[in-house]
Amino acid sequence: MILEINKYIDFKELFNDLFKTHEVDLIKHRYEAKHYDDIIKFKEYYYKDFEILTEECEYGKEITFIFFHDFSDSNESNPQSSSAHYIIVYDSILDEFVSCEYEQG
Secondary structure (H helix, E strand, O other), rough: OOHHHHHHHHHHHHHHHHHHHHHHHHHHHHOOOOHHHHHHHHHHHHHOOOOHHHHHHHHHOOOEEEEEEEOOOOOOOOOOOOOEEEEEEEOOOOEEEEEEEEEEE
């Protein structure tokens, strides 16, 4: 039996706690590390519009948070709605956020 650990982890709350814990450093070094600035902007402007995809997140030495937003912009000529993802990685050994990527499709 394979146990799906992701369903037991509240990734959204974990992200919030890690962000709060590191917020001062993120702000302090946001101009030295672009991904810090991207994480701050995501949290400040876009976080409330995105949902976390728990089944896609990963927990290990690196914790991968995957946030998703559906723009609901489908129409008669194009029935598929566009969407966006923020993929934010936290390294638990280094004890810091190591990347933030934005994908839109």
